[in-house]
Amino acid sequence: MTGLLSYLVFFLIQALIYALVALGLNLQWGYTGLFNIGVAGFFLVGSYTFAVLSGPAYATHLGGFGLPVAVGILGAMAMAGLIALVVGIPTLRLREDYLAIATIGIAEVLRLVALNARGLTGGSRGAQSIPRPFQGLELGNVASNLVFLVLVAALVVLVYLALETMVRSPWGRVLKAIREDEQAASSLGKDPFRFRLQSFVLGCAIMGLGGALNASFVGFVAPTDFLPILTFEIWAMLIVGGSGNNRGALLGSVLVWAFWTGTGSIAQSLLPSGLQVKGGALQVILIGAVLLLILMIRPRGLIGEERTVSREAELGGDGRT
Amino acid sequence: MAMLEVNGISKSFGGLQATTDLSFKVEPGEIVSVIGPNGAGKTTLFNLITGVYRPDQGDIRFEGQSIVGLKPNQIVDRGIARTFQNLRLFTNLSVLDNVLIPQHHRLRSTWWSAVLRTPGYRRREQQMHDLALEKLSFFGPRLMSFRLHQPVYVLSYANRRRTEMARAMATGAKMLLLDEPSAGMNPKETVEITDIIRRMRDEGGYTILLVEHKMNLVGEISDRVVVLDYGQKIAEGAYQDVVDDPKVIEAYLGKRAQDEADSEAAAGGQA
Numbered sequence: 265m266t267g268l269l270s271y272l273v274f275f276l277i278q279a280l281i282y283a284l285v286a287l288g289l290n291l292q293w294g295y296t297g298l299f300n301i302g303v304a305g306f307f308l309v310g311s312y313t314f315a316v317l318s319g320p321a322y323a324t325h326l327g328g329f330g331l332p333v334a335v336g337i338l339g340a341m342a343m344a345g346l347i348a349l350v351v352g353i354p355t356l357r358l359r360e361d362y363l364a365i366a367t368i369g370i371a372e373v374l375r376l377v378a379l380n381a382r383g384l385t386g387g388s389r390g391a392q393s394i395p396r397p398f399q400g401l402e403l404g405n406v407a408s409n410l411v412f413l414v415l416v417a418a419l420v421v422l423v424y425l426a427l428e429t430m431v432r433s434p435w436g437r438v439l440k441a442i443r444e445d446e447q448a449a450s451s452l453g454k455d456p457f458r459f460r461l462q463s464f465v466l467g468c469a470i471m472g473l474g475g476a477l478n479a480s481f482v483g484f485v486a487p488t489d490f491l492p493i494l495t496f497e498i499w500a501m502l503i504v505g506g507s508g509n510n511r512g513a514l515l516g517s518v519l520v521w522a523f524w525t526g527t528g529s530i531a532q533s534l535l536p537s538g539l540q541v542k543g544g545a546l547q548v549i550l551i552g553a554v555l556l557l558i559l560m561i562r563p564r565g566l567i568g569e570e571r572t573v574s575r576e577a578e579l580g581g582d583g584r585t
Numbered sequence: 586m587a588m589l590e591v592n593g594i595s596k597s598f599g600g601l602q603a604t605t606d607l608s609f610k611v612e613p614g615e616i617v618s619v620i621g622p623n624g625a626g627k628t629t630l631f632n633l634i635t636g637v638y639r640p641d642q643g644d645i646r647f648e649g650q651s652i653v654g655l656k657p658n659q660i661v662d663r664g665i666a667r668t669f670q671n672l673r674l675f676t677n678l679s680v681l682d683n684v685l686i687p688q689h690h691r692l693r694s695t696w697w698s699a700v701l702r703t704p705g706y707r708r709r710e711q712q713m714h715d716l717a718l719e720k721l722s723f724f725g726p727r728l729m730s731f732r733l734h735q736p737v738y739v740l741s742y743a744n745r746r747r748t749e750m751a752r753a754m755a756t757g758a759k760m761l762l763l764d765e766p767s768a769g770m771n772p773k774e775t776v777e778i779t780d781i782i783r784r785m786r787d788e789g790g791y792t793i794l795l796v797e798h799k800m801n802l803v804g805e806i807s808d809r810v811v812v813l814d815y816g817q818k819i820a821e822g823a824y825q826d827v828v829d830d831p832k833v834i835e836a837y838l839g840k841r842a843q844d845e846a847d848s849e850a851a852a853g854g855q856a
């Protein structure tokens with residue numbers, strides 16, 4: 265029983281970390297129409313930045329600043345946002361396909377840097393002993409996971425509420441206007457570039473937050489954590505749940521992660537040992553099939569986009585008419 | 586000082602000269618109509634004024650300052666807003682949202698003030714909402730009450746035109762460029778929109794430059810009419826003088842005669 269419960273805690277932590285990343289992607293794609301297919305890269309930046317800022321001193325690579333976990337997390341978000349700024353400034357003025365090309369490229373470049381810049385990242389062996397929050401309390405394993413779950417859940421709620429408020433604000437309305445018709449938006453006095461850049465940077469900072477939490481939870485980062493398959497998983501979460509809807513992003517993350525881990529363990533128990541390594545490929549095929557199914561049956565995801573009129577505007581409208 | 590001053594602008598697309606050495610002025614508070622046969626360059630003129638295209642030659646001044654080279658969104662900030670011949674509404678968003686969107690930049694609301702829900706933010710939201718209703722109420726009850734929260738894609742074509750006009754007004758511009766505001770409207774609705782455009786000037790204080798094919802509307806409300814043909818101005822003046830101008834008659838009738846000849850030839854070819 266406790267085994268199942270602790271597994272559930274473990275599962276939820278991971279699902280909620282991905283939920284954060286999916287929320288960041290939803291701001292970019294769901295609300296602004298930005299095609300970011302380098303999610304793994306911004307997750308990576310968050311992970312390594314956190315390891316460097318809050319991790320212990322490493323013998324062979326950068327670290328040892330020993331900053332508090334909160335500072336490490338903020339630093340990770342800032343760094344991911346900064347990279348987004350560097351990628352976004354030259355590409356967001358251009359047609360949307362340029363962002364796709366640039367993001368997929370930067371994600372791979374970042375992964376190769378992580379693999380090869382040993383002095384910075386620890387190379388293929390990665391960075392170990394990354395701290396968790398409240399490490400000093402010497403909590404047991406179960407308690408430590410529970411505390412972490414509460415922390416991640418709180419952050420998810422916080423980010424969710426902030427994003428909900430923002431997308432219903434005048435600022436969020438402009439994002440959607442740009443997504444719908446850029447030329448019309450600029451004919452109404454909006455500079456599409458500025459809004460796209462803001463949305464992109466903010467979304468990537470949230471991905472960086474996810475990366476930092478992941479590094480802290482797992483306690484270890486290595487370049488193999490950031491393969492393009494991660495980007496694919498996050499996209500699958502958003503599409504299954506329903507892009508353009510933050511609740512959809514949350515739901516999709518939990519469901520797809522459950523499916524992913526579920527098929528993983530089934531593959532492990534069913535497949536003969538010789539084929540175990542191929543199990544991963546089978547998972548990808550299965551999730552691809554689920555995606556196709558969703559796109560055919562519910563093209564807007566399980567919970568699609570909803571109408572968003574700001575609360576004040578709506579109240580004012582009802583009060584008057 | 587003229588509100589809008591177009592000085593000798595030309596624009597070509599490859600080999601096609603869409604606008605040739607065009608000049609005219611619009612005074613504050615005027616309603617000026619631009620007419621001309623299909624393909625005369627009327628929409629191109631709007632695109633040049635609003636910064637979608639940049640003229641190859643010539644200057645465009647708004648309230649005395651050149652606006653050539655500014656981006657479309659900067660030109661809106663100066664005070665010129667437009668509607669589109671083919672409608673460019675945000676069709677998945679509600680009528681109210683469409684009219685709220687253009688107000689964002691005037692009321693200076695940032696994403697963090699939205700997150701913190703500051704009192705100033707709530708007040709601005711209320712102001713934006715009031716202004717949206719004020720602009721929508723130009724069209725009587727047609728866009729009010731339950732329509733406010735309907736997505737634009739369920740609206741009739743005529744109501745979409747009205748929504749787009751309200752949206753242009755909500756930018757806070759002083760001057761409106763309306764590209765065929767009565768297109769797709771029946772005769773009764775055309776009479777109504779004619780009256781509304783006049784009220785937009787009289788009560789709303791807007792200066793209006795409009796493109797129209799319906800001559801009863803043009804004759805009814807225009808202080809002046811500019812006639813284009815093949816990108817050139819062939820006449821300008823009061824409606825009655827312009828329609829009696831032989832050059833204008835030729836531009837329209839000559840076209841029609843030409844078209845008839847073409848279609849007869851085509852019909853003959855088929856037989």
Ligand SMILES: Nc1ncnc2c1ncn2[C@@H]1O[C@H](COP(=O)(O)OP(=O)(O)OP(=O)(O)O)[C@@H](O)[C@H]1O
Pocket residue numbers: 598601603621622623624625626627628629630670
């Ligand atoms: N972006 C463009 N590229 C090439 N040609 C263009 C472009 N925009 C307009 N034209 C051409 O310029 C000419 C004028 O077009 P414009 O749309 O301004 O005419 P119009 O007077 O608005 O006609 P209508 O009454 O049919 O709306 C046409 O021959 C058109 O094909």
Ligand SMILES: [Mg+2]
Pocket residue numbers: 627628629670
């Ligand atoms: Mg036209």
